[in-house]
Amino acid sequence: MLTKLVICAKWGTKYGTEYVNRLYGMVARNITPPFQFICFTDSTEGIRPEVKCLPMPELRSGPPARTRGQWRKVTLWKEELYGLSGPALFIDLDSVIVDNLDPYFTYGDPDDVILARNWARPLQRLGQTSVFRFPIGRNGHVLRNFEANPQGVADQFRYEQHFVTHSIGSRLKFWPPSWTRHFRLHCLGSLPMRYLREARLPRTARIVTFAGGPNPSDVVDGRWSPYSPPYGGVWTHLRRTFDRSARRGTWWRHLKQFVRPCGWIRELWRD
Numbered sequence: 001m002l003t004k005l006v007i008c009a010k011w012g013t014k015y016g017t018e019y020v021n022r023l024y025g026m027v028a029r030n031i032t033p034p035f036q037f038i039c040f041t042d043s044t045e046g047i048r049p050e051v052k053c054l055p056m057p058e059l060r061s062g063p064p065a066r067t068r069g070q071w072r073k074v075t076l077w078k079e080e081l082y083g084l085s086g087p088a089l090f091i092d093l094d095s096v097i098v099d100n101l102d103p104y105f106t107y108g109d110p111d112d113v114i115l116a117r118n119w120a121r122p123l124q125r126l127g128q129t130s131v132f133r134f135p136i137g138r139n140g141h142v143l144r145n146f147e148a149n150p151q152g153v154a155d156q157f158r159y160e161q162h163f164v165t166h167s168i169g170s171r172l173k174f175w176p177p178s179w180t181r182h183f184r185l186h187c188l189g190s191l192p193m194r195y196l197r198e199a200r201l202p203r204t205a206r207i208v209t210f211a212g213g214p215n216p217s218d219v220v221d222g223r224w225s226p227y228s229p230p231y232g233g234v235w236t237h238l239r240r241t242f243d244r245s246a247r248r249g250t251w252w253r254h255l256k257q258f259v260r261p262c263g264w265i266r267e268l269w270r271d
Contacts, residue, residue: 004035004105005088005136010043011056011072017046018217018271019093024051025271026097030206038084040076048271054082061147067154071146073129074160079140086110092130094210096183096269098201104133107175111135114173116180116209118161127165127172130209131180142167178204182211183219191256195234198260214259216269222261231261 006027010020024037028050037051044053057075064071076090087110089101108114113134115127142164146153157163165172181187187199187208199219201208210216214224222231227248229240237258240246247254 001034002086004031004101005038005084005086006031006035006101007038007040007076007088007090008093009056009073009076009090010039010041010093012042015093016217020051021046021048021271022269023091023093023095023097024048026268027091027101030097030099031101057081059147059150061150064151064154067151067158069154069159070129071150071154071160074143074146074163077134077139077142077164079137079143081136084136087133087135089133090129090131091207092209092211094215095130096208096210096216096265097206098208098264098268099206101206103179103206104131104175108133108173111138112173113139113168113171114175115161115165117174117177118165119182119185125165125172127161127168127174128180128209128211129161129164130211131175131207132164139168178202179206181205181208183208184210184212184214188259194258194260199262199265201264214257216265219259219262220266220269222259224257224259228257234258 008020008023020039020041027035027037039047039051039053040056041047041053042056047053056072057078059072059075087105089104113132115129115132118124118126118128145167146163153163157166181202183199186202188194189197189199218225218228229246241251241254
């Protein structure tokens with residue numbers, strides 16, 4: 001039986017070590033062995049021993065100087081990546097695994113590049129790289145084209161996932177839409193509903209991603225960000241909406257940034 005390869009990336013300080021350790025725990029509980037879990041990182045301190053850590057590859061050209069985005073992820077498209085080969089499933093750290101991952105390895109052909117659709121732009125053929133599978137070393141042109149003109153690429157595409165979608169082109173495939181769900185769009189609910197009930201877990205989901213926030217570590221406590229005040233319930237949040245000293249940003253932004261403590265995330269998002 002082939003070993004399933006799951007990879008993640010952690011560089012900088014945006015996510016703590018607990019994100020790596022909990023992602024490993026969720027993978028281990030939701031996959032049929034054998035599997036290998038690799039974290040590409042610039043710091044191995046505190047990462048559990050079951051995780052194989054490899055240095056996060058550097059961009060020879062450096063990252064774009066004036067463009068936001070996770071551009072360093074394009075280094076995973078290197079033709080030579082520490083001797084690794086075969087299909088690899090990449091999962092962003094800010095993800096909660098809620099069901100079995102085996103179908104992510106049997107769907108399509110081993111040489112396919114498969115992404116989730118960009119949920120924010122459903123009418124466009126754009127991919128989302130929170131969860132994607134790719135054959136290691138088979139699409140080196142992605143990194144080569146980026147390193148040839150990093151700022152030009154960033155200015156044109158703005159986000160790494162848009163560039164990857166363009167680079168793979170017509171060969172790109174997408175996961176079944178019910179597998180990979182987005183917390184804010186598919187779980188949290190509309191503005192009235194998020195005040196009335198806890199975020200819901202879609203019945204057919206396998207992975208829930210949190211691209212663009214809020215993060216799992218905050219949602220479990222009913223916070224939108226680490227800078228949010230402790231959860232005080234619906235009426236406390238509503239009162240703060242019209243108190244400039246108690247909110248961050250505009251009243252409309254504050255009104256939208258409400259989430260109840262989420263029990264299913266607390267249950268599933270653990271080592």
